[in-house]
Amino acid sequence: xAGHGSSAHAAELASRPGRDGLMxxxxxxxxxxxxxxxxxxxxxxxxxxxxxxxxxxxLGDYFASFSDSDTAAAIKLTLITAAIVVPLNTIFxxxxxxxxxxxxxxxxxxxxxxxxxxxxxxxxxxxxVYVLLFGLQGWFGAWLxxxxxxxxxxxxxxxxxxxxxxxxxxxxxxxxxxxxLGNDExxxxxxxxxxxxxxxxxxxxxKIRWGLVYGVILCNARAMGEFGAVSVVSGHxxxxxxxxxxxxxxxxxxxxxxxxxxxASLLTLLAxxxxxxxxxxxxxxxxxxxx
Amino acid sequence: MTTPNMTPSLSPxxxxxxxxxxxxxxxxxxxxxSAASAGAAKRVELLNVSYDxxxxxxxxxxxxxxxxxxEKTGQEVAVKQSHGxxxxxxxxxxxxxxxxxxxxxxxxxxxxxxxxxxxxGADWQTRLPNNSSPYTSTIVFLVRKGNxxxxxxxADVARPGIEGVAPNPKTGGGARWIYLAAWGYAxxxxxxxxxxxxxDPAAAAEVARAQQVAEQFVGQIYRQMxxxxxxxxxxxxxxxxxxxGDVLLAWENEAMLxxxxxxPDSVELVRPSMSILAEPPVAIVDxxxxxxxxxxVAEAYLQHLFTPEGQQIAAxxxxxxxxxxxxxxxxxxxxxxxxxxxxxxxxGWQKAQADHFADxxxxxxxxxxxx
Amino acid sequence: MxxxxxxxxxxxxxxxxxxxxxLGAIVLLPLTALVVRTAMTDWNHVLEVVFSARALASxxxxxxxxxxxxxxxxxxxxxxxxxxxxxxxxxxxxIDALIDMPFALPTAVSxxxxxxxxxHNGWFGQYLEPFGIKIAYTWIGxxxxxxxxxLPFVVRSVQPALAEVQRDLEDAAETLGAGRFYVFRRxxxxxxxxxxxxGFTMAFARAVGEYGSVIFIAGNLPLKTEITPLLIVIRxxxxxxxxxxxxxxxxxxxxxxxLLTINLLQAWGRRRLVGDRR
Numbered sequence: 048x049a050g051h052g053s054s055a056h057a058a059e060l061a062s063r064p065g066r067d068g069l070m071x072x073x074x075x076x077x078x079x080x081x082x083x084x085x086x087x088x089x090x091x092x093x094x095x096x097x098x099x100x101x102x103x104x105x106l107g108d109y110f111a112s113f114s115d116s117d118t119a120a121a122i123k124l125t126l127i128t129a130a131i132v133v134p135l136n137t138i139f140x141x142x143x144x145x146x147x148x149x150x151x152x153x154x155x156x157x158x159x160x161x162x163x164x165x166x167x168x169x170x171x172x173x174x175x176v177y178v179l180l181f182g183l184q185g186w187f188g189a190w191l192x193x194x195x196x197x198x199x200x201x202x203x204x205x206x207x208x209x210x211x212x213x214x215x216x217x218x219x220x221x222x223x224x225x226x227x228l229g230n231d232e233x234x235x236x237x238x239x240x241x242x243x244x245x246x247x248x249x250x251x252x253x254k255i256r257w258g259l260v261y262g263v264i265l266c267n268a269r270a271m272g273e274f275g276a277v278s279v280v281s282g283h284x285x286x287x288x289x290x291x292x293x294x295x296x297x298x299x300x301x302x303x304x305x306x307x308x309x310x311a312s313l314l315t316l317l318a319x320x321x322x323x324x325x326x327x328x329x330x331x332x333x334x335x336x337x338x
Numbered sequence: 339m340t341t342p343n344m345t346p347s348l349s350p351x352x353x354x355x356x357x358x359x360x361x362x363x364x365x366x367x368x369x370x371x372s373a374a375s376a377g378a379a380k381r382v383e384l385l386n387v388s389y390d391x392x393x394x395x396x397x398x399x400x401x402x403x404x405x406x407x408x409e410k411t412g413q414e415v416a417v418k419q420s421h422g423x424x425x426x427x428x429x430x431x432x433x434x435x436x437x438x439x440x441x442x443x444x445x446x447x448x449x450x451x452x453x454x455x456x457x458x459g460a461d462w463q464t465r466l467p468n469n470s471s472p473y474t475s476t477i478v479f480l481v482r483k484g485n486x487x488x489x490x491x492x493a494d495v496a497r498p499g500i501e502g503v504a505p506n507p508k509t510g511g512g513a514r515w516i517y518l519a520a521w522g523y524a525x526x527x528x529x530x531x532x533x534x535x536x537x538d539p540a541a542a543a544e545v546a547r548a549q550q551v552a553e554q555f556v557g558q559i560y561r562q563m564x565x566x567x568x569x570x571x572x573x574x575x576x577x578x579x580x581x582x583g584d585v586l587l588a589w590e591n592e593a594m595l596x597x598x599x600x601x602p603d604s605v606e607l608v609r610p611s612m613s614i615l616a617e618p619p620v621a622i623v624d625x626x627x628x629x630x631x632x633x634x635v636a637e638a639y640l641q642h643l644f645t646p647e648g649q650q651i652a653a654x655x656x657x658x659x660x661x662x663x664x665x666x667x668x669x670x671x672x673x674x675x676x677x678x679x680x681x682x683x684x685x686g687w688q689k690a691q692a693d694h695f696a697d698x699x700x701x702x703x704x705x706x707x708x709x
Numbered sequence: 710m711x712x713x714x715x716x717x718x719x720x721x722x723x724x725x726x727x728x729x730x731x732l733g734a735i736v737l738l739p740l741t742a743l744v745v746r747t748a749m750t751d752w753n754h755v756l757e758v759v760f761s762a763r764a765l766a767s768x769x770x771x772x773x774x775x776x777x778x779x780x781x782x783x784x785x786x787x788x789x790x791x792x793x794x795x796x797x798x799x800x801x802x803x804i805d806a807l808i809d810m811p812f813a814l815p816t817a818v819s820x821x822x823x824x825x826x827x828x829h830n831g832w833f834g835q836y837l838e839p840f841g842i843k844i845a846y847t848w849i850g851x852x853x854x855x856x857x858x859x860l861p862f863v864v865r866s867v868q869p870a871l872a873e874v875q876r877d878l879e880d881a882a883e884t885l886g887a888g889r890f891y892v893f894r895r896x897x898x899x900x901x902x903x904x905x906x907x908g909f910t911m912a913f914a915r916a917v918g919e920y921g922s923v924i925f926i927a928g929n930l931p932l933k934t935e936i937t938p939l940l941i942v943i944r945x946x947x948x949x950x951x952x953x954x955x956x957x958x959x960x961x962x963x964x965x966x967x968l969l970t971i972n973l974l975q976a977w978g979r980r981r982l983v984g985d986r987r
Binding site: 326 | 712713714716717718719720721723724725727728729731732735736737738739740742743746785788789791792793795796798802803804805806807808809810811812813814815816817818819821822823825826832833853856857860861862865866868869870872873900903904906907910911914915917918919920921937938941942945950953954957960961964965968969972973975976979
Binding site for chain 2: 181183188199200278283287297302
């Protein structure tokens with residue numbers, strides 16, 4: 048059985064005494080089957096087509112897809128971008144959620160809505176705004192060219208566009224969670240003489256760890272998978288400014304379906320990373336609890 | 339807004355801001371290596387910004403040019419490629435993508451780089467032979483194996499109940515050639531088999547009526563389409579892989595490549611009685627080559643397209659070569675077709691764009707008429 | 710009246726300062742460029758573009774389909790989150806890890822894969838077509854694509870909240886004879902509602918702007934299956950930056966008003982529901 052042992056939390060929840068009646072068994076069965084059916088139709092079937100296509104010509108062709116130097120360059124660029132973007136947005140998310148959830152001030156809903164905005168902006172526009180700013184016809188274009196600084200059609204543009212697109216993810220994951228948890232424990236810690244940073248690391252962080260984990264995972268997934276905005280600012284130079292999603296499109300357009308879906312399947316490895324991070328957090332939590 | 343409560347936390351704030359600023363700054367320095375490498379005499383880099391279906395062709399052509407240039411000058415040349423929709427690529431160059439040369443789907447897009455971006459001279463199309471287009475193509479049909487619906491010419495595509503598949507003329511360069519090919523066919527049929535009357539002021543009434551018939555004809559074709567993909571490759575996939583539609587309207591080179599890649603057992607190629615002469619143009623981007631000091635090699639690159647060797651490679655990748663010898667050699671692949679030019683039938687790209695694809699152009703009239 | 714309610718917690722200056730600085734640099738500056746570009750465009754042209762029949766039809770489709778997709782996600786996302794948090798079953802952890810895939814996969818891949826599944830010769834499409842149910846190249850296909858790309862938002866927002874629901878409170882209520890539905894309505898729902906609302910909001914917002922996956926499954930027929938982001942692309946294709954910026958600005962404005970409304974409602978609801986706990 049998957050999730051044995053390490054999923055102590057869920058197992059403990061499921062096996063509570065007094066909930067084992069017929070009704071709960073029925074409810075359990077209904078919830079699981081509805082969830083699985085929904086996910087099967089919407090998520091697993093498309094994922095399966097990715098893998099079926101990727102492996103349609105055998106293992107050899109699948110692995111040959113990664114030997115291309117342009118593919119390697121695209122993977123590297125995507126990893127670099129995520130490595131810059133995710134930490135920045137995580138720091139922002141922690142700061143924003145602390146300011147917004149822990150304090151009452153005027154215009155809070157307005158501020159939250161501004162943070163939400165990048166999600167609602169069409170990827171096409173997210174790329175376009177940077178062109179309007181840094182493009183040759185844009186506000187800073189002439190100045191940048193004079194000083195020989197490339198922003199769009201180079202790494203900085205790709206980083207900025209990704210930063211914009213994934214901006215709200217960590218913050219929006221943490222804000223409702225922190226609000227729900229309230230301030231009592233932090234206030235107690237401060238009253239007892241703990242410093243601000245200590246209160247944050249010892250009291251708040253353990254409570255919001257799941258929200259933080261999910262926020263970072265979502266932010267990272269989106270940073271690696273973003274296509275539209277990056278496509279506008281990338282310039283599509285082979286082996287130089289193509290990220291993985293852009294490279295996948297190129298391969299697909301070259302009728303290299305196997306390679307395209309093989310590279311796409313690489314992104315599903317992120318699920319494995321998720322699994323590892325979650326297990327790690329669960330393990331640490333269990334460790335703490337026992338102590 | 340005021341930010342009260344500035345207690346001991348000020349210095350961490352500074353640290354955070356500093357960290358964020360320095361990361362952005364670091365990222366900002368990453369992109370300026372192309373200019374540095376151009377100065378080196380031993381190795382030169384070119385960037386060719388092209389449209390989608392030319393990838394396979396330029397991969398081989400770039401290798402051929404690199405050999406030629408090395409032999410001639412001893413200099414190593416590396417040609418970087420960028421591919422995408424023709425209009426999108428033109429926009430990237432306008433917005434600062436430093437392309438040494440552009441090789442796009444239609445002259446209108448390069449005209450726009452000239453007009454909006456001011457990155458090359460207005461005379462660009464006369465600097466190289468043949469309207470600056472080293473190879474040509476045309477619009478043909480792909481139908482299901484055995485041609486079950488009996489589609490042989492444009493009139494068959496316009497038959498009630500025939501579902502065509504083509505990209506959206508509003509989002510793709512190739513798509514506009516397709517649209518104009520259908521229009522030109524209907525127009526010349528109405529005008530008695532020639533476009534001469536377009537120039538004749540006395541025939542204005544007749545021309546106006548013929549244009550109306552052509553709009554009806556093209557409208558009939560496009561109103562029956564179940565899908566309008568955003569690009570040529572998207573349409574090909576919709577038709578071949580998803581099995582949508584009875585006939586795919588496509589570039590000749592796209593159709594031949596699809597036939598080769600996707601297997602001739604499911605689809606076959608049909609050439610209409612008449613089609614448009616598509617001339618994909620190439621040009622040097624003056625401001626870029628002058629700044630990078632690559633004019634000489636960029637010019638040689640484009641001229642190499644017109645040499646017998648370049649023409650051979652073009653023909654190999656299903657582009658109709660301009661060179662008579664190469665055309666003769668690939669005769670079986672490129673049967674003679676009756677073709678009209680965009681200048682003869684539509685008075686050039688600028689006018690065609692305004693009449694058909696701009697706001698309230700014929701395509702808007704057709705698509706808004708659909709219910 | 711003070712800008713901020715007094716609190717003994719530290720760090721407001723630091724976090725609020727950093728938040729507004731980063732927000733300004735990464736979000737507001739670029740969006741200002743969009744607004745200014747719209748304002749610089751000939752106003753007749755802006756009005757013409759923004760109120761054309763095609764644009765109006767596309768707003769209806771984009772916002773309608775997004776609302777529907779977000780609602781579907783709110784219901785099923787909640788059920789999935791509940792299942793993943795409350796029950797243990799074989800494969801639970803793997804399924805849990807796969808929830809983020811709609812973000813990690815490039816939208817074009819999702820679009821192509823969904824079209825392959827739901828086209829009339831696809832795995833599901835071939836069984837649905839005989840019943841006259843067409844999904845690919847219709848508005849239903851658009852809703853499905855938008856549901857897929859928004860799903861992680863709801864599941865991932867609700868999951869941590871659900872894990873934190875005070876089980877003791879629930880048990881106590883049940884021991885005291887409260888019915889299941891009562892427990893759900895009075896204890897679980899109020900605790901999870903903010904997170905659910907957040908998930909819904911983000912799923913909706915994301916769906917409105919989505920382009921990559923939709924164009925593959927939509928069919929893109931003017932007035933029928935043409936989404937607003939596609940119209941923006943069409944504008945750009947004509948080198949009409951002003952028109953594109955104007956359409957982007959309209960979408961931004963509508964989204965902003967809708968998001969602000971949802972967030973205000975949420976703040977109001979929070980004060981009513983959880984207010985006594987703070």
